Amino acid sequence: MSDKKRLFGTFGVRRTANDVLTPEFASRLAACYGTQIKGTVAVGGDPRTSTPMLKEAVKAGLLSSGCDVVDLGILPTPGVQYAVRKYYDGGVMITASHNPPQYNGLKFLDEFGIGIPDEMDFAIEKLYFDEEPDRVPFNEIGQIYHNDKIIDEYVDEAISKVDAEAIRDAKLKVVVDCGCGAGSYTAPYLLRKLGCEVTTLNSQADGFFPGRDPEPIEENLQELIKVVKELGADIGLAHDGDADRTICIDEKGNFVLGDKTFTLVEKQMLKENDGGIIVTTVATSQAIYDIAEEYNGEVIATAVGDLLVARKLKDEDGLFGGEENGGLIFPDFVYGRDAVMTVAKILEILAKEKKPLSQLVSELPVYYAKKMKIECSDDQKEFVMSSIAEEIQNTTDFELDLTDGVKILKDDGWVIIRPSGTEPIFRCFAECDSQEKADEMTAWGIGLIKKYKK
């Protein structure tokens, strides 16, 4: 299939609303997906201004292909994934995650609530461009149902999976910043049910995202950091627009990197379960491997993409998984990045360990990272990667991992060179046992890209 006909990125379709992503586009694409599913499909969305428009279009497309629709309202992406896994045959989430307010997107789910695999992406694209979706006769058009209880069920089930009494006894002081996203409907309620003293920031859902940019990176969380310090809170929590990612601020106001949160929860999960399979991507920290070794875990690394991690967790009956960006996956709850379970688990760790978050983080293995990017046209990416791999193989004895891009492993660290799937750039990311080495190794990786690109 030619590149022109590719609609799907790594997880669904994401575009500017009413540009490519019109009601007509959404409706036809949903009808193509419905043709593949032929069952009951849950539909939910984040609070973006374009979400109601796209949601009604998606529902119409699904109904026309003969699917029944269950409208779940506004809720986090993992809330839809939870509902689909328990009750339905498929799901569509209308969200652009952490992107700016003018964007929106469609995420399609399989019966387990995992983002649909590539084969189904291709089948839907083929129907969309070269064929026609099923349009059923009048007496087979689907029906619309509503389920407004799913949010409570989702939150309550996460609570049932942790030691809620221990968390309540700890009387934690928590500041949560939902960024005016879908987490506004879950995070404050979860925290109150866990007996926390809660202060909310940006927790009225608003599709203009007036409080802050929906991406939970450090520069967007300055207000949260300030409030945590001023209130003397135990922890600050922030979510992205569709509340599948969680970022923590420690009691001193330090931004905790996603790798650290991952490792902290990994350690707890392995201790509680006496080991297990951990799944992550090739771009996450060596610390994950160190903890696994210490606590009887086994690490499996996939290519970058949360749905690849989720699917591997399911196939391998894994214990826990995630990515370096604060997206943690608890496969006995939701087959995707989930924020309510992440928050519940981190509070449980604080309550049981009876140590401040900064101390818990300081007890984890320490590595230093550096990230850079460089422009490179899409048509040169394959050549650049194969040339680098060949050079490393022929001139060094460094170990190579070609799961995703080119990862070069040295004794004191590693560097990964990955082409972006959506932009004409390479990302270069190194991790070493000192910052100086990480900087050097990233520069070396960028140098290798420069050598082979025109």
Ligand code: MG
């Ligand atoms: Mg997200």
